[in-house]
Amino acid sequence: MELDRRKRLASLPFSEKIRILEKLRDRSRTIAASGLRKEAVRQQMRKVQVGRNPPGPLHTADWTPRRCGTLPKHARVVAVLLSSRTKRAGPCPFEGAAGVFVVEWPRSTS
């Protein structure tokens, strides 16, 4: 049923899809403006222990783990923030290092 719904949406004329895109975009903006998304991310970040001393304010942008595997349990986590535009093609300098976790900034939210 879900696949049928998606097929039906995919077969809509593009002008109708644009109306839906615009509604989705406006809903996203409303959520972003309300602070709900930031709060959700903040709550997730609180669950991550970064050493003994909590750091200062953590950046709350969306990010995607990549390249160096999954977050090791109970390990000290060092977030290395790389620009996805400039560093994507390069090797991960911390490959294999315990507890290092590389994240990338998304190029966009699309």
Added chain:
Amino acid sequence: MKATLEMINGMQTEGVIGKYAIAGAVGATFYLEPSATADIEIFVMLPAPPGSSLLSLAPIYKYLAARGCRMEGERIVVGDWPVQFLAPRNALEQEALAEAPETDIEGARTWVLTAEHLVAIALQTGRAKDHARIVQFFEENAVDTDKLKRVLMKHGLTPKWESFARKYLEE
């Protein structure tokens, strides 16, 4: 979106940009169901300034700012859509832009990347959401598999594709 595209077309007519094509989630929506996105990603061919081989997006921002468009982070709001202009950064993206077919959106002439190039670029970019989008293309039979394989082979993405297909497309 019509106002956005008309403004970009005007920029093209005045020679600020060359060919452009819609990529990203909006480009994918041309073939798939609509998915939430905050902006339009546009690949753009930039004419090299006389006496220089350096390409810059600055003329785009200058042109649009002079017409009342405002910056929003790395995007610029054109009409009612934030737009992210991207110069192709490798051979695959250059080919995708060059081969993007012309189409018409709400009466405005424009170009959209082919489904096969969108899939190849998503595979190359490789974020979780890119993988999800590739799966969508296959679930909805929106890709010419032979054409995709040719593109992937040409750009050295076949091993990455085989690994992806084993992981996500074989059941």
